[in-house]
Amino acid sequence: MKIKNVLISQPQPAVIEKSPFYEVAQNNELNLTFKPFMRIEGVSLKEFRSQRTEILDFSAVIFTSRTTIDNFFRICEEARVNVPETMKYFCINEAVALYLQKYIVYRKRKIHFADSKFDSFMELILKHKEEKFILALAEPHNPEIPQTLERLKVNFHSLIFAHTVSTDLSGLKLSDYDLLVFYSPNEIASLVSQFGTENIPMIAVLGENTAKAAVEAGLKIYSKAPAPGIPNIVRAVELLVEASEKGEKIEPIEFSHSHKAENFIKAQEAKPVKRTRAKRKPAEGTTPATNDKKTKK
16 A cells, blocks of 8 residues: 555644655655644643742753743743743753743853753753752653652652643544654544544654554554654655555554663662762871961961
8 A cells, every 4th residue: 555645743834845744745746634633721820820839939940842831931921920030941952942032031051951862851950950940841741751850859840831632633534544643642642532543544653652652552653753764753754655655565563662761760870879088087196287387387
């Protein structure tokens, strides 16, 4: 079966030519359909206040998405909280960090970011363990980060700034598509809740957690990014399309979860403990060096 109709679980780009899938679609005569499976709703000020936490009691904020940035500053505005210039921001990657320019003057001295990898993000936060962190989250969320921070005894508090809810997909016919592309575990949950797990087209996923959610739901995945030779989801789709064009049999891929959080904690525990040198006591009958200098003066 040749792949010609692809459903991408993202909003329609304002300019289709700027979509990362555009070139692949042109080269392979694909029909692309963009349909978000989820939408984000920010919490109300009343909901936020029910969490009984004051933003100004913290010195730093952890962001893993642009959505939480938008809703963090919205809540601050509605609550009339003036975020001080001394507030520090820790972001999962540079793209999220740069998005902060929408709300604050971008200064490298107070904005820190990792490279999207779990280990490097945790290492970054551990280097600033003296801070008191807000972990800005949307509900539901991946528990790996808060669980890891708790086990590493980082001083933080999780706050919910948004809810992820399923989009109504009642008018969508999955049988019209040869390939579905998903970006998050929440999108997988939306798919399963509205369509079940039977007669689902081929699936390509972005991220390990999305793959894990699909497999746990009983779905088969046919490509995952990132992976060896597959740096991004566009390449994952392109390889599947090329294989279908050649008439190759496309089989589901095997997937095993890597337990990033557990591996990172074990690595931290295995590090040697730094020992401070004990000050040597002067031998009996001798004078400490500092006193000796005073005597010479």
